[in-house]
Amino acid sequence: MGKYQDNTPASLTRPSREQAEEAVRTLIRWAGDDPLREGLLDTPARVTRAYEEFFAGYAQSPQDLLQATFEEVSGYQDMVLLRDIRLESHCEHHIVPIIGKAHVAYMPSSRVVGISKLVRLVEVFAKRLQTQETLTAQIAQALDAALAPRGVAVLIDAAHQCMTTRGVKQPGVSTVTSQFSGVFAADVALQERIWRLL
Numbered sequence: 001m002g003k004y005q006d007n008t009p010a011s012l013t014r015p016s017r018e019q020a021e022e023a024v025r026t027l028i029r030w031a032g033d034d035p036l037r038e039g040l041l042d043t044p045a046r047v048t049r050a051y052e053e054f055f056a057g058y059a060q061s062p063q064d065l066l067q068a069t070f071e072e073v074s075g076y077q078d079m080v081l082l083r084d085i086r087l088e089s090h091c092e093h094h095i096v097p098i099i100g101k102a103h104v105a106y107m108p109s110s111r112v113v114g115i116s117k118l119v120r121l122v123e124v125f126a127k128r129l130q131t132q133e134t135l136t137a138q139i140a141q142a143l144d145a146a147l148a149p150r151g152v153a154v155l156i157d158a159a160h161q162c163m164t165t166r167g168v169k170q171p172g173v174s175t176v177t178s179q180f181s182g183v184f185a186a187d188v189a190l191q192e193r194i195w196r197l198l
């Protein structure tokens with residue numbers, strides 16, 4: 001009998017906690033230290049628990065999150081914009097933090113969603129291994145799919161620690177990405193209004 005009975009590729013099967021902790025011990029040795037010295041003994045367990053927090057988004061569904069919508073907003077039709085949502089993610093190339101701000105806007109058609117859900121939506125995708133472009137696009141696409149609004153705008157402004165603390169070492173650089181759909185994609189004046197609001 002094969003090791004993986006459901007034909008799931010080995011690269012997709014979740015290791016046990018013990019295997020994950022062993023991998024951390026390997027990386028500690030790779031860094032040049034002794035995983036058995038007192039100060040590092042509990043580190044593998046802490047790191048795996050930290051990974052559960054950093055990457056909690058894999059276990060969360062954006063569709064479930066955006067299910068509860070409502071219509072009664074007394075005919076309100078203009079944009080809803082959440083500015084300065086704290087963004088904490090990890091770059092998929094180096095697994096180091098991406099820290100910044102996300103701004104999410106949509107132009108409702110008939111339904112709106114609880115504003116906290118927009119923050120949670122950012123978190124679902126941020127708590128995965130990401131590029132900033134993918135993160136921006138995934139948030140926009142999930143909102144479009146769930147609310148069928150007249151348009152969506154997602155902007156992210158973030159610093160990548162893979163560029164600030166290593167590599168090119170440019171602490172002052174932030175990366176700005178944006179994705180517009182619907183009326184926001186069609187109307188440059190609307191895009192300008194958003195940039196001004198930010």
Ligand SMILES: Nc1nc2c(ncn2[C@@H]2O[C@H](COP(=O)(O)OP(=O)(O)OP(=O)(O)O)[C@@H](O)[C@H]2O)c(=O)[nH]1
Nearest residue numbers: 091092093094130131132133160162163166167168
């Ligand atoms: N487009 C994009 N690139 C990213 C993102 N996060 C990190 N990167 C880049 O991914 C690239 C990986 O390049 P490689 O040459 O394979 O890796 P590297 O040798 O570590 O690159 P350096 O960072 O230049 O030292 C780097 O240029 C990173 O700056 C992101 O969110 N979007």
Ligand SMILES: [Zn+2]
Nearest residue numbers: 091093094162
């Ligand atoms: Zn990186």
